[in-house]
Structures are given as structure tokens and as C-alpha cells.
Amino acid sequence: MKKKFLGTLAIAATLALGLSSCGSGSDEVATVDNGDKQDLKIVVFNGWDEGVAASQLWKSILTEKGYNVTLENADAAPVYSGLSAGDYDVVLDTWLPVTHKTYIEEYGEKMEDLGAWYDDAKLTIAVNEDAPIDSLEDLAANADKFGNKIIGIEPGAGLTEATSNEVIPGYGLEKMDYITSSTPAMLSELKTATTKGENIVLTLWRPHWAYDAFPVKDLKDPKGTLGAAEGIHSFSRLDFDKDYPKLDGWLKDFKMDSDTLSSLENAMFNGVDTDDYTAIVEKWIGENQDYVDSLTK
Template sequence: MSHALISRGALGVATIVMLGFAVASGTGAASSTSAVGNGDEQTLSIGIHSGWDEGIAVSYLFKAMLEDEGYTVTTTEADPGVVYTGLTGGDFDVNFDMWLPNTHADYLETYGDQMEQLGVWYDQARNAIAVNEDSPITSIDELAANADLFGNRIVGIEAGAGLTAMTKDKAIPGYGLENMDFLISSTPAMLAELKGATDAGENIAVTLWSPHWAYDAFPIRDLEDPKGLMGEAEEIHSVGRTGFAEDYPTLSSWISAFKLDDDQLFSLENLMFNENGGSDNDASARAWLEANPTFVDDLKAASASAS
């Protein structure tokens, strides 16, 4: 996820304005009653949160898998508020990126009774202060005493990010890090600093979140957070419009069984957004499936065993 967007948990005017775009884009929910031979409707519309990398990656992964099964799949990226409004209004069929219990709590409270919960595919989504893998410290509570080893700074991301606010308002005062420079910049700038430091074998501390492709691309690890000031781990849920399971019984069983571990998710994101720069998400998803040739069969087997 791009945590520049995580703070946008409340519904607002922008949601209403952008909804017109989503509806006008012509990528509404499945209207065809034709089936693909397994009882599912043939057409599927996926609503994707703009800038939330894990949701983009998983959406295009499903798009590739489903197209191989004969489905016709469309994708639309928009602000989370637009996606949830469109989902409950029937303009989208499914979304793979509802963070609970905290990040998208407002949307769950507002729209929860108009959605179908389809499954949890990742349960370790969290904010962190990350360091180079060979860092001399293992916990945030060691950082203040070793600040000079990290250039006396923590490299952050966008000012409006929820991760930035959590670091500034909770972690820094809670762990006595006020004397360190907290550099608020941008996600690309933070990643550039991270790459430069790890390439040079230097210590660095950055604000980061999981899931993110940086964990696959760079030799890094999270510092322990003994006081829990960076927040608890969240789950990432898949949600469908009302009637989704009835219209897509087979796909619903696949989504329910769908899981990605860290190695799978980080490698998918790294391929899609780092190596390929987000330039062709369809091709990236297919390349990942080619590199993981048993993934679809394993998913179907897991779905069948759960039935």
C-alpha cells in the first residue's frame, strides 16, 4: 500500500466527486448472465485502490488467472471511498484490499452490511521502522542510544501519510527519539536512500510498511516494537458486492482459499513495481505465474479441500 493514502480513512466530498468518474468509466459490475462452465458469471469488474501496491498486484494476479479460465475481467483504480461506494452500488464486483480492523474501519462501519466478506489473504500488514539486515540493533528501543550509527536520522515518506503521523506522534516520543532528525520526504526518495545505503553497506533507518516490495529487493528487516507504538498487525480482506457468492460460487471458493505468504507477495510486488516499474501489470502478473507454475493448481486444490 502507498501509505500516503492510508490517512484517508474518512469519507468526504472527494469521494462523491470521483464516483462520477468511476461510473462514467464504463467498468461496472457483471451484467451478463453467461457462465464460464463452472457456474460463475463470465464478466467480472475489480475495483482497486489507487496507489495501494498490494491490492493492485493481487487484482492483476486474479485478472490473469481468471482470463485463463475464460472470464472477461475489467479493472478500475480509484480512491478507496470511490471503490467502496461503487462496490456497494453494484458498479464493481470485488475488491481485494480492505484493511481491518483499523485502516478501513470507517468504510466497514458505513458499508459493511452492503458487502460480502470473502476471505482474508494476508494477516501481517503493519507499519514499521526498518533497518539494513546487518544493522547492529534489533529493536526501536535501542535506536536512541545508537543514533550516531544511523547518521542520527530516520528517513520517512510523505507528510500526509498515516505511517508518518504514527512515527512522529507515537514512536518518536515513546522511544525518546526526539534528538534524531525525522526526514519527511516521499516514498520514492525514501526508497532511493534505502537503495543507496544498502548498496554501500551503510546503516539506515526508514519508515516502511508491510507488504512492500522493498523487503524482496533490499537486505532489510523491521526493528522490534516492544511498546507496540507502530500499531498492531492488520488483516487484508477480499470483499464483494451483495450477491457475489451467489453469482460466482466457484470464484468465491477460490478467493476464500487464497493466501499469499511474504515471499510470494513481496516477489510479486517487486517484479511488478520495481523491476517492471508498474508499466505492464498484466505482463508482470503472467510472468509471476510462470515463475510459480503450481500456484493456480495449489489454489484450486486448497479450495476443493475446504469445500
Template sequence: MRSTLRRTTTVLAGITALSLGLAACGGGGTDAGGDSDDGAGTGDDLDTVTIGIPAGWDEGVAVSYLWKAVLENNGYTVEVEDADIGVVFTSVAGGGYDLMFDAWLPVTHEDLVAEYGEQLEDLGSWYEGAALTIAVNEDSPAQSIADLASMSDEYGNRLVGIDAGAGLTRITQEEVIPTYELEGMEFVISSTAAMLAELQGATDSGDNIAVTLWRPHWAYDAYPIRDLEDPEATLGDSEEIHTFGRLGFGEDFPQFAGWLENFTLTDEQLASLENLMLNENGGTDNDASAQQWLEDNPDFVESVTGA
């Protein structure tokens, strides 16, 4: 979600990922002869790490480049590649990528974990409270999604959504709108970029607005917004975001795996990282953005590496 968030997978994922897995020779940390590379500063780890990034999932993009910076600063060689979420899962399972940082559990990626879980190592949860939301400008009157039915005029009788194919859009149509009787509001299905443009325009001009959103997202750092309560739990329970590695990851990267055990981000940390990288810097130089964030947050590296 964000640049474009789609909680969907593709039929071609398995075929593409199989090709990636075969081409990868069983993981990014071995040479053509199958011998491990020993790099300075990497301890007993292989020195090359390949990270699969789910395309359009901003938290995954931000965290992947954050770890790329941390690892490169410690002597590793890091390769990143973005692909559809289904391709990333199947490629990690097949050894094409060493790891990925954006597995939502227990619901969003339940089917993928059920299918590939025996071929994956769960390297831990780094974020708690991931959730789908309906957000409004913080000084607007509604406190609950239920309030929108009687206060729709305050919001121009519009609920601004994202892509037609996004899971959030489907849930809003099938669960949120009928449960809270919001049929009188126009549900604007557009794109993530269009929704964010409307959100910025409304908050800049002081107008009320209601949008479909999710946590984590940089918009919470960039704009004065808050979530509406969802008393009927139409948007589902909160989830955790996990890191998954290929089988054998812990053996090949014992030092890195240990760092991942210490890895967590707060709402504020992740929002500021995403906002800097993908909003303020427009996603044009994610490596530089990650280094800048590390400079601005000097305690982070010590919290995960102990150094």
C-alpha cells in the first residue's frame, strides 16, 4: 500500500519465483562453486545478502533499505530486488532471496504462509499493531466510523479510497459500508497516490476528509490525521509484521539473525523513516534516505547490533 498497496497475489507468482529460485543457485551468499564468501566485518556470516522487497508496500521498502544501509556499514554486500508479494514469498521459499521483511500475520498472508511456511524461517516480528483503518483529519467531528452515517455532510458525503484491487477496498465495500450503513456516502475508488493527494489538499486547506488508510504509513507522520474507532471490528484485528528467511538462513547468517532478534520499530520510528524516504525524498534515493535516518537516529544501530 502507499505508492501502490495491493494485498493480492498473482497466478504467475509461482512460475516467476521458480525461475528466480533456480537462477539463484540456492541463495545469495554463495559463489558459483557453492563456497561461502567470507567478508570483513560479517563474522561467521556469508557476506552477500539478497533481500526481496514486495513492490508497493512502503513499510517493506523502507525497512529493506534501512537494513541494507546497516549491513553495508558492517561489511556486507547487499542486493535488493522488488517483485509482487507472491513472487517474493515463493522466491524466499525457493532460495532465490535470502529474506523479506514484510509478512503480515495472522491474516493478510495466512494463505502464503500456509503454502510455503515449511520452506521458510520465521526470523521474528518487528512491528506490532499493523492495521487497516479509516482515517480523518484530527480536528474533524467524527470519532467512530459509525458517526460518518449521520455526519456525512461534514465530509462532503465522500469516503476516499485507493485501488480497486486492494484488499482494503474490498473490505470497505463488503464489510465497512454495509455494517455502518454508509451507502449514502460516495465511495471514491481511485489510487493510493490520488487518495494521498486529496488528503494533503484537505489538511492543507482545513477541510474535513475521510480516507481508507492503514498502519504503518508515513501519512501519520506527514499530516494531522487520526483513526476512527471501529466498534464492529469490520477492518479486522491488528497484525504483526514478520521477517522471513529461506531455510538455512540462521546457519548461514548467525550474526545477522541475532541482530534481527533485537529488531523492532515503533510507530514514530517507522513513520518518520517512511516519510523521509518516500515522501520528503520521493523515493528517489532510498540508500541516501536510509543513511540520513540512521544519522538522525544514532541509537537504532546499537539497539539491534549492540555496537
């Protein structure tokens, strides 16, 4: 009886140890070789091309390094609410100091600013690269060289409002015909003018793939009618640096200039009808390997 009792205890102890080991293992968090957590959720603003581009780029880079990256789309309010609650790990498309100011004022204490990776986000008035003027101050006197037209985008856009209320009266452009319709229509006009070698003046913004696809330049705005340039920041949830110490450093060092970003956006969005950018981004990475490698050194 004693031997049988001791044997039963031994079996029970073994089972308990096994169950304990299983329980301990289930609590372990999967990591990649550098010690970062493997699972990562990046939230992306609906319809913001630069954020889509940067997020897809980092997804490809990190997937290659063993991370399990999920991209989730959302509008601005749910993005910051979710990030502050820890539902997402990072967002790469916060415009400061103006565009997303109110969200940062509301949720900023529950998030971390990883810094600006792009510093030239702004509204612009652009012309063809070989146009005879370089400043908005010279446009009124040369309006006839542009067919007396300014090509705009959607009537309800903030850029349209700024052009109507600030740019046109600020530079005496009331005699020019300001044509608003849609962004695709504006880009179609730009393509036609480029093909014909004609001058064109249009409302545009940085970042945009048109700067890579077409020979255009921004007109100087000495009166500041379109406001100052903004920076595009990455924001993370709290304790992101503890769960992703390596990635936290990479994102804090992340920089992208206008030419590089426009090139990536051009590859992804110019005439492309797909939601799966994997192959496009991987091809672009292969063509820009030195830059991409520098992001994770």
C-alpha cells in the first residue's frame, strides 16, 4: 500500500509539473532574433497615401526580418483612441503641428512621439518645371502664359479653400479662372499639358507621386498664404520601446525625403488598381536597396 501510495504521488507530481510547464509556455511571447516581439499591429489612416506607402514599406522590411505585421485601416479618431488604449502598436502618419494637433492634445499623454520622418508636408501651387516663373508673385503678370487658368481639385478640399481665400486675393489672381473639379481631373490636365509641352498651374501638395511622375516645381509663396510645412511623425503606444526596443530605435531614426517618398508613391498609386502592394513594394525595395538597408542599420 505504501509503495502504491508513493507511486501515485510521484505520478501526480509529474503531471503537475507537466501542466505547469505547459502553462508557463503558453504565457511566453514570441520574439524575433533581435529580441523584439514578433507580432506587430500598424494602424493606417484611410486614404492617406503617404501613410499607406510608409506602412507597406515597413511591413515588407519587417516581414523579411521575421516579424508578423498586421496593417489595420481606420479613420483619425479611432486611430488615436485605439493607439492610446494599446489596441495598436504604432501609426506612421501624424501631421504636426497643425493637422492632427487636437488629437495629440487629447491623447498625447498616452502615446509616444517617435519623431518626424518627413519634414516637407505642405500645400502648394505648382507649375511645369520649365515654366517661365518661380514665384506666385510673378503669376498675375504672366497669367496669359498659363491660359489664364488655375487647375484645382475638389471644391470642398482644404487646399481649395486656402487657394480661394488666401492665395488668389493675396497675389491678385482674381482675373484668372480657378477651375475646381477633382484630383483625378487635375492630374489628367497635368498629364495632357506635360505631353503637349504646355505651361500649367495647379494646386498640389507634398508628398504626392505627381512630383515623381511629372516634371513639376512648386512656386515660391513669399507671403505664406498656404501656411508652413508640417512634419509627418510616427507615434507609438506606451511601452512600445520595451516590447520593441530594436524597432523603436529604427523608427526614431527613420527619415525619408520628398524624392524618395514620391518615387515609392508613384510606384504604388500611379495607374495601379490593387489593394495588395506586396509585389510592388518589394520591386521598389530592390531598386532602392541601399536606402532600405540603411533604415535598419
